[in-house]
Amino acid sequence: xxxxxxxxxxxxxxxxxxxxxxxxxxxxxxxxxxxxxxxxxxxxxxxxxxxxxxxxxxxxxxxxxxxxxxxxxxxxxxxxxxxxxxxxxxxxxxxxxxxxxxxxxxxxxxxxxxxxxxxxxxxxxxxxxxxxxxxxxxxxxxxxxxxxxxxxxxxxxxxxxxxxxxxxxxxxxxxxxxxxxxxxxxxxxxxxxxxxxxxxxxxxxxxxxxxxxxxxxxxxxxxxxxxxxxxxxxxxxxxxxxxxxxxxxxxxxxxxxxxxxxxxxxxxxxxxxxxxxxxxxxxxxxxxxxxxxxxxxxxxxxxxxxxxxxxxxxxxxxxxxxxxxxxxxxxxxxxxxxxxxxxxxxxxxxxxxxxxxxxxxxxxxxxxxxxxxxxxxxxxxxxxxxxxxxxxxxxxxxxxxxxxxxxxxxxxxxxxxxxxxxxxxxxxxxxxxxxxxxxxxxxxxxxxxxxxxxxxxxxxxxxxxxxxxxxxxxxxxxxxxxxxxxxxxxxxxxxxxxxxxxxxxxxxxxxxxxxxxxxxxxxxxxxxxxxxxxxxxxxxxxxxxxxxxxxxxxxxxxxxxxxxxxxxxxxxxxxxxxxxxxxxxxxxxxxxxxxxxxxxxxxxxxxxxxxxxxxxxxxxxxxxxxxxxxxxxxxxxxxxxxxxxxxxxxxxxxxxxxxxxxxxxxxxxxxxxxxxxxxxxxxxxxxxxxxxxxxxxxxxxxxxxxxxxxxxxxxxxxxxxxxxxxxxxxxxxxxxxxxxxxxxxxxxxxxxxxxxxxxxxxxxxxxxxxxxxxxxxxxxxxxxxxxxxxxxxxxxxxxxxxxxxxxxx
Numbered sequence: 001x002x003x004x005x006x007x008x009x010x011x012x013x014x015x016x017x018x019x020x021x022x023x024x025x026x027x028x029x030x031x032x033x034x035x036x037x038x039x040x041x042x043x044x045x046x047x048x049x050x051x052x053x054x055x056x057x058x059x060x061x062x063x064x065x066x067x068x069x070x071x072x073x074x075x076x077x078x079x080x081x082x083x084x085x086x087x088x089x090x091x092x093x094x095x096x097x098x099x100x101x102x103x104x105x106x107x108x109x110x111x112x113x114x115x116x117x118x119x120x121x122x123x124x125x126x127x128x129x130x131x132x133x134x135x136x137x138x139x140x141x142x143x144x145x146x147x148x149x150x151x152x153x154x155x156x157x158x159x160x161x162x163x164x165x166x167x168x169x170x171x172x173x174x175x176x177x178x179x180x181x182x183x184x185x186x187x188x189x190x191x192x193x194x195x196x197x198x199x200x201x202x203x204x205x206x207x208x209x210x211x212x213x214x215x216x217x218x219x220x221x222x223x224x225x226x227x228x229x230x231x232x233x234x235x236x237x238x239x240x241x242x243x244x245x246x247x248x249x250x251x252x253x254x255x256x257x258x259x260x261x262x263x264x265x266x267x268x269x270x271x272x273x274x275x276x277x278x279x280x281x282x283x284x285x286x287x288x289x290x291x292x293x294x295x296x297x298x299x300x301x302x303x304x305x306x307x308x309x310x311x312x313x314x315x316x317x318x319x320x321x322x323x324x325x326x327x328x329x330x331x332x333x334x335x336x337x338x339x340x341x342x343x344x345x346x347x348x349x350x351x352x353x354x355x356x357x358x359x360x361x362x363x364x365x366x367x368x369x370x371x372x373x374x375x376x377x378x379x380x381x382x383x384x385x386x387x388x389x390x391x392x393x394x395x396x397x398x399x400x401x402x403x404x405x406x407x408x409x410x411x412x413x414x415x416x417x418x419x420x421x422x423x424x425x426x427x428x429x430x431x432x433x434x435x436x437x438x439x440x441x442x443x444x445x446x447x448x449x450x451x452x453x454x455x456x457x458x459x460x461x462x463x464x465x466x467x468x469x470x471x472x473x474x475x476x477x478x479x480x481x482x483x484x485x486x487x488x489x490x491x492x493x494x495x496x497x498x499x500x501x502x503x504x505x506x507x508x509x510x511x512x513x514x515x516x517x518x519x520x521x522x523x524x525x526x527x528x529x530x531x532x533x534x535x536x537x538x539x540x541x542x543x544x545x546x547x548x549x550x551x552x553x554x555x556x557x558x559x560x561x562x563x564x565x566x567x568x569x570x571x572x573x574x575x576x577x578x579x580x581x582x583x584x585x586x587x588x589x590x591x592x593x594x595x596x597x598x599x600x601x602x603x604x605x606x607x608x609x610x611x612x613x614x615x616x617x618x619x620x621x622x623x624x625x626x627x628x629x630x631x632x633x634x635x636x637x638x639x640x641x642x643x644x645x646x647x648x649x650x651x652x653x654x655x656x657x658x659x660x661x662x663x664x665x666x667x668x669x670x671x672x673x674x675x676x677x678x679x680x681x682x683x684x685x686x687x688x689x690x691x692x693x694x695x696x697x698x699x700x701x702x703x704x705x706x707x708x709x710x711x712x713x714x715x716x717x718x719x720x721x722x723x724x725x726x727x728x729x730x731x732x733x734x735x736x737x738x739x740x741x742x743x744x745x746x747x748x749x750x751x752x753x754x755x756x757x758x759x760x761x762x763x764x765x766x767x768x769x770x771x772x773x774x775x776x777x778x779x780x781x782x783x784x785x786x787x788x789x790x791x792x793x794x795x796x797x798x799x800x801x802x803x804x805x806x807x808x809x
Contacts, residue, residue: 031115034058035211045204047184047603048230049217052206053116056213057109062169064105065098066243069129072096093138093234095130101270111274113165113247116215121274122253122296129169130234132176132242137199138234140181140760143218143248144226159252160226162219167245168208175238178214180204181760182229182665184603198756199235203665208242223251228672231764271305271319273298485509486587489516493583496573498561502612513587514541517577519617519704521592522670523599524661526631527621527684531715533594535697536704539711543582545593550576553605554597561608590704602666606673617704618674622663622761623684624781625754626747629659630740630801652801653746660753664760671768681770685780687715740801744792747799751785 033039035055042052057065073094101107106127114121132138143164166178175197183204196205206214218230234244273279278298281287287294287302299305299319308315488504505515521529530548537544550556552572557564564572573579577591598605599620609616623631633655636643644655670679680703686692694713701708758781762774771777792799 031112034061034112038211043186044206045180045183045186045216045229047182048180048227050180050183050204050206051215053213053215054209055211056112056116057167057169057211059211061105061109062167062210062243065109065127065129065167065245066169068098068102068106069096069131069243073129073131093130093132093136095128097126097128100126101272107270107272109167109245110247113249116213117163117165117247117249119163119249120253123249123251125248125250125254128246128248130242130244130246132234132237132244134238134241135236137236140179140231140233140763142226142228142231144230159250159254160219160223161248162223162251163215163217163249165213165215165247165249167213167247168210169243169245170208170241171210172208172237172242173240175199175236176208176240176242177205177235178208179233179235180216180229180231181233182231182603182668184229197235197238199233202662202756205235208244219251226672228668231668271300271307273300278302485513485515486583489579489587490583492573493579496579497566497569498564498573498612501573505613505615509587514590514705515613515615516579516582516587516591517593517613517616518590519592519619520598521594521596521619521621522602523596523620524622524628524663525596525600526628526635527596527623527682528687528715529594529596529621532619532621532682532687532700533592535712535715536592536700536706539701539706541588541590541706542711543578543585543589543591545591546576546578548594549596550593551595551597552576552593553609554595554601559601559604559608561605561612590706592704599670600661600666602669602673606669610673614674616674616678618670618679619682619700619703620667620670620679621682621684621687622667624784625661625663625758626656626750626801627784628661628684629656629750632659634740652740652742653750656750657753660750662757664757664764667761667764671764676768676770679768679770681765683771683777683780685784742799742801744789744797744799747788747792747801755785 033053033055034057037055039055042054044050044052073096075094098106100110100121110121110124110127113124117124143161145160174195177196177200179200179202181203185204196207199205200207206212216230216232217227219225220227274297275281278294278301281294282298282301287298295302295304300307305319306315308319485504485507488507489501492500492504501516509515521533523529533544533548536542550572552564552568553559553561556568556572577593582589582591598609622628630652633643633645637645644650644658645652667681680700682696682700687696693715697713697715698708701711758778759774762771762777765771765777766774788799788801
C-alpha cells in the first residue's frame with residue numbers, strides 16, 4: 001500500500017495535543033502503540049476521513065482478545081429498523097462483545113482506543129470481536145444507526161456512532177479487506193498497489209494485518225450528518241481466518257441499550273481509576289471539590305466503589321450503580337477550591353465544566369493557553385480543566401491532522417527519487433515541538449528548489465483564493481434587514497450572483513412559490529434526460545433555462561460553485577436561468593435546467609452546489625450501463641464525428657469499456673450533499689416503456705411540486721440516434737438504427753465490469769428510499785443482459801447488442 005502520509009505515534013500525540021489545546025481537551029493524555037517497532041500512522045483518505053494505525057496492538061494483545069472472545073462467539077446480528085438485532089445474510093461472521101474493563105488487557109486497549117479517537121471511554125460501545133471464516137463477509141453498510149422514521153427522534157438514534165476503530169487481530173492470507181467502494185485514496189497511486197480481491201479493487205481498501213487498526217469517521221465534522229463515503233464492507237475471506245475487534249464511539253456517552261448518558265460516563269462493575277494521578281488528586285481534596293468528574297473517573301481513589309472478589313455479583317451491581325447515585329449530589333454543584341470555581345451538572349447534550357487542580361501532573365508547556373503531558377489516561381482527562389465537547393475535539397483532531405498533512409505533502413522518499421530521510425517539525429503558535437522520536441514524524445524533506453516551487457503562490461492564484469474567500473464570506477452574511485423571499489430575490493436583480501441568491505434562500509417561502517433555481521436534471525447522458533426535459537418545459541409552472549444543458553457549474557465554474565467568475569455568474573443568473581421572468585411571475589415559476597455533466601461529476605460538484613443552493617431538487621436518470629456506454633459513443637461519432645466509434649476499425653467492446661459509468665460513487669456523492677427527499681432517481685428502462693410513461697411523468701411532477709394534472713403526460717422522443725442520422729441523410733425516415741456486434745466473451749467482460757456497480761447502486765437507492773426495491777431495479781437491467789446473451793450465436797460466439805428501449809436514445 002502506498003503511504004501518502006507517514007507519521008510516528010509521536011506526531012499523532014502532537015496532533016492530539018494541538019486539538020486538545022484548541023478544543024479544551026484535558027491534560028494527562030497519551031497514546032502508546034502496542035508494537036513500537038512498527039508504530040506509525042498512515043492517512044489514506046479524506047473521503048471518508050480514514051487512517052491506518054500501524055502497530056496499534058501488540059501480538060500478545062491480539063492473541064488475548066481472540067482467546068477472550070472464543071468461548072462466546074455466535075452468529076453476528078445487524079440492527080433492524082426497529083433498533084433490535086436480527087440475523088441477516090449481509091453479515092455472515094461470528095462475534096461477541098467483551099464487557100468493558102473485563103480484565104487489565106481489555107481495559108488497556110480501551111484506553112488506547114480512547115486516546116486515538118480523542119473521545120472518552122464512556123462514549124464507546126463494548127469491544128466487539130468478530131471471526132470471519134472462508135467466504136464470510138459483511139456486505140457494504142454504514143456504521144451509523146439506521147432506524148425506522150418513528151424511532152428517529154429517540155435517544156438511541158440521536159446518539160449516533162461518530163467513528164469506528166477497527167483492529168485486526170490476525171493476518172489473512174487472502175481477502176478480508178475493509179473496502180470503501182466510493183472512497184477516494186489520498187494518493188491515487190495507492191489504488192494500483194496489488195494484490196486486492198475483486199471486493200477491494202474499487203475505491204479505498206485496507207488489507208488486514210495483525211496489530212494494525214483502521215480509524216474512520218461515520219459523521220461529518222458537525223457531528224450530525226452522515227458521511228456517505230463511510231459506506232464500507234468487510235470483504236469475503238478467500239484464504240485463512242480473519243479476527244477483528246471493533247470499537248464504535250458515539251456522539252454522547254453511551255449506556256447499555258443504545259441510549260445516551262446524560263450526566264455520567266458509563267458505569268462499570270470494575271472498580272478502578274482512569275488516570276494515574278487520581279490518587280494524588282484525591283489526597284488534595286478533589287473528590288469533594290469536583291465530584292462530577294472525580295467520582296466517575298477516579299472511583300477507586302474517591303472510594304465510591306470497592307474491589308470485588310471473582311463471582312461477587314452483588315458487589316459488581318453495587319459498583320455499577322454507585323456513580324449514578326453520585327449524580328444527585330453533584331447536580332447541585334460543589335464549592336470551588338482556591339480558584340473559587342463551581343462544578344455544574346451537565347445537560348443532556350453538554351459536558352461538565354471543571355477546573356484544573358493545583359496538583360496536576362507536570363506538563364510539557366505549549367504556547368498559548370493550555371498545557372499537555374505525555375502521561376495519564378485519555379478518557380480520564382484533567383478533572384478541573386474546562387472541557388469542550390469531545391465531538392468538537394475529535395473534529396479539531398481531524399483539522400490538526402489536515403494541517404500536518406498540508407505541511408508535510410508526504411511520501412516515501414524525496415520527489416526527485418533520492419530517497420534520503422525526511423524530517424518534520426510541527427510549529428504551534430510560533431513555537432516548535434522537539435523533533436525527537438517522541439514528537440516528530442519521519443517524512444520526506446524535499447529539495448530546496450522543489451520546496452520553493454511547491455509553496456510559491458503566484459498573483460493570479462492569490463486573487464482566485466481571495467475571490468473564493470469573499471464568496472464564502474458573502475454566503476455566510478445574513479440579509480441586511482428582514483424581508484420576504486421574493487423581496488430578497490428581487491434585490492438580486494441588481495446583484496445577480498450566487499451569494500445573493502444563496503442568502504435569500506434562508507428566508508421562508510409563501511404558498512405556491514418556488515425557490516430560484518428550483519431543480520436540476522443532472523444526468524446521465526443518453527438516459528432520456530432530454531426527453532424528460534422536453535416534456536417538463538411544456539408545463540405552465542415551469543421556467544426552462546435558455547438552453548437545456550448550460551453546464552455552468554462544470555464549464556463556467558470549473559466544478560467549484562464558490563469560485564465562479566462574477567461575469568459568468570451574472571450571465572447565468574440573468575440570461576440562462578431568466579431571473580427577470582422568475583421575479584415577474586411572483587415566484588410561481590419553477591426554474592429548471594438539465595446539465596448532464598453535473599451527474600457524472602457529483603464527487604467534485606455536489607457538496608459545493610449544496611452549499612450555494614441547499615434547497616435544490618435533483619433528478620438523476622440511470623440506464624443499463626453497457627447500452628448507455630455504447631449509445632454515448634455512437635452519439636459522439638454520429639453527431640460530432642469524434643470519439644472511439646468514429647474509427648471504423650475500433651473495437652466495439654473497448655469503446656464501451658471506455659465510456660462505462662461508475663454510477664455508485666457519484667450517486668453516493670449526491671446523497672452525501674443533499675437530503676434523500678430532495679433527490680429523485682429514475683430508471684431509463686421505466687421512463688421509456690409506453691405502459692409506464694404516464695406514471696413516471698406524474699411522479700416527476702409531484703416530486704417537483706408541480707400540478708400533475710396539467711402539461712404533457714407522455715415523454716416525447718428527443719435527441720435520439722435516429723433523429724441525428726435522419727438529419728444527416730444516413731437513415732430513412734421511420735427506419736430504425738442498428739445495434740453493435742461483438743463476441744460473447746467481450747460482452748461477458750463488459751457485464752462483469754457493470755454488474756457490481758449496478759448492485760451497489762440498487763442497494764444504496766433502496767436504503768435511502770429512492771426506489772421501492774433493489775430486486776425490481778436489478779431485474780430491469782438483468783433482463784437486458786440476459787436478452788443479449790440469449791441472442792448470441794452458439795456457433796460463432798457473436799452477439800448483437802441492440803438499444804434497450806422503444807425510444808432508442
